Amino acid sequence: MNATGKPKATILVIDDEQIVHESVRRILEEEGYLVDGALRVDQALDRLSNQSYDLVLTDLMMPDRSGMEAIQAVARDHPDTGVVMFTGFATVDSAVESIKLGALDYLPKPFTPEELVEVTLRALDKVRKNRQDREIESLFSDAEKALKSSLNLQEVLKLICTSVVGLFKVKGASLLIHRKKNQVLELASHCGLSEGYVQKGVLHSSKSVSEIFQSENPVLIEEPSFDASLHYPGEARREGIASILSIPLKLNNTILGVLRIYSADRRSFDDEEMGLLMKFADQAARALENAMAYEGVRRDIEGLKKGIPGPIARKMEEKD
Secondary structure, three states: OOOOOOOOOEEEEEOOOHHHHHHHHHHHHHOOOEEEEEOOHHHHHHHHHHOOOOEEEEEOOOOOOOHHHHHHHHHHHOOOOEEEEEEOOOOHHHHHHHHHHOOOEEEEOOOOHHHHHHHHHHHHHHHHHHHHHHHHHHHHHHHHHHHHHOOOHHHHHHHHHHHHHHHHOOOEEEEEEEEOOOOEEEEEEEEOOOHHHHOOOOEEOOOOOHHHHHHOOOEEEEHHHHHHHOOOHHHHHHOOOOEEEEEEEEEOOEEEEEEEEEEOOOOOOOHHHHHHHHHHHHHHHHHHHHHHHHHHHHHHHHHHHHOOOHHHHHHHHHHO
């Protein structure tokens, strides 16, 4: 069991030998897993249609349908469920075929308790990673569509920050627009941060994110380096921030601003996460440029209306 009292994971065992069920159940339940069993593939597929499982352990040789069919069915109909195949008829060809059909791993019989626990842990790690990747891709897709559909500047800015916090499960995010004239980073939007922290004072690009404007690459600052790298290191610590990742919002070789991601724990981002963040930053920069251009046009129109006679101005409003 985990800290909440829930099982570590739910596992369905498919095997026509009762002794296999008993031994697998005993070994995995001692590790805190919830284990169900099915003696036939059809019975297992019925259970899967009515209940979700994290992992399926299936034998290759079954009396009604083969374990390969079970793997295909789970991969097709239950993509959030992982599959491991075990068998007493182990061959290289069957192992390769099972992986091609969607199995995460392969365990020859007879196996030791240690081997079973190890392959289960390895498979569940892959299941969690695959689920996380699908969730992030789905959230990114939703955020991308929303960014493309909105030209309201404040709405776009808020959406950028809330989407990043939701995507990467971090403490907070802020979006800073770079004002070239005075080299100031102006806070445009934020999420997950206290008003006291975001209103702490003026940020100058010469210190706070100077490396970004030199290298045009993301910069990660962790707590031990706050004093040397931040304008307000004490405020960051009081806010409960342990690391800050700053990503340039760049378009046509021009940095429009900076997206900052705040983590409560020292946090590194792997290559996949960083790739997605850069992709998101690129989309955010385009949305930001479009929204800023749209807002500028709106201001020009409003200014123009003020100098136009009433009837003509009303016609323009009707067209808007």
